[in-house]
Amino acid sequence: MMELRGTRCVVRRWRKGDAEALVRQADNLSVARHLRDRFPHPYTPADAKAFLSSVGANGHVPENLAIDVDGQAAGGVGFSRGHDVERFSAEVGYWLGEQYWGRGVATEALLLVTGWLFERHNLLRLFALPFADNLASARVLEKAGYTREALLRSSCVKYGVPRDQLLYARVNAGWEGVRRADFPQADRLTHG
Numbered sequence: 408m409m410e411l412r413g414t415r416c417v418v419r420r421w422r423k424g425d426a427e428a429l430v431r432q433a434d435n436l437s438v439a440r441h442l443r444d445r446f447p448h449p450y451t452p453a454d455a456k457a458f459l460s461s462v463g464a465n466g467h468v469p470e471n472l473a474i475d476v477d478g479q480a481a482g483g484v485g486f487s488r489g490h491d492v493e494r495f496s497a498e499v500g501y502w503l504g505e506q507y508w509g510r511g512v513a514t515e516a517l518l519l520v521t522g523w524l525f526e527r528h529n530l531l532r533l534f535a536l537p538f539a540d541n542l543a544s545a546r547v548l549e550k551a552g553y554t555r556e557a558l559l560r561s562s563c564v565k566y567g568v569p570r571d572q573l574l575y576a577r578v579n580a581g582w583e584g585v586r587r588a589d590f591p592q593a594d595r596l597t598h599g
């Protein structure tokens with residue numbers, strides 16, 4: 408069972424029974440306005456059902472996880488892995504229901520997921536792209552050891568308005584390198 412335990416929260420797989428809590432926390436413009444458009448607003452029970460069916464119960468490494476506080480789904484944290492030469496990088500994202508803000512929960516959840524992706528999944532680099540005016544999220548990233556690398560001007564459009572984004576990243580100092588199974592071209596390169 409995949410579960411990352413902290414002192415403020417537990418990061419775990421989503422469950423079908425999270426639907427009600429998910430709607431309660433996610434149906435909030437103060438949350439949605441900082442996220443990608445694929446995060447719906449308003450957030451309906453049908454949205455929750457579709458999301459919980461899409462994330463799957465078992466099997467492959469889950470890319471979307473629940474942040475659980477006191478046994479209730481309080482928010483979400485996830486990652487999206489790159490491809491080809493970027494396959495050791497992933498974008499991370501997170502959100503938390505407003506009633507839980509300001510207690511260090513998102514920072515702890517991000518630290519737990521960062522450690523898990525670096526140590527268990529051997530990722531080399533994690534990055535995030537908060538809107539430039541999302542000071543709370545920038546602070547979460549700094550507290551979780553991410554470094555601001557860039558300001559990306561007019562790099563996205565949210566609710567019809569061009570927005571700047573910040574690029575934050577953390578590099579895995581303990582990266583184990585490319586294993587042979589991850590590098591099928593190795594033979595071709597060494598044999599000319």
Ligand SMILES: CC(C)(COP(=O)(O)OP(=O)(O)OC[C@H]1O[C@@H](n2cnc3c(N)ncnc32)[C@H](O)[C@@H]1OP(=O)(O)O)[C@@H](O)C(=O)NCCC(=O)NCCS
Nearest residue numbers: 438441502503508509510511512513514537542543544546
């Ligand atoms: C961003 C978010 C995840 C933060 O969650 P959280 O659990 O409250 O975060 P933490 O308590 O771990 O840390 C928040 C930090 O931001 C600071 N902060 C909050 N609002 C701030 C503001 N307007 N300006 C500057 N700093 C601010 C807090 O003081 C705290 O820093 P501190 O510990 O140094 O005092 C939460 O507000 C949220 O879900 N927002 C909507 C969705 C979102 O923005 N997701 C991220 C998209 S990139």
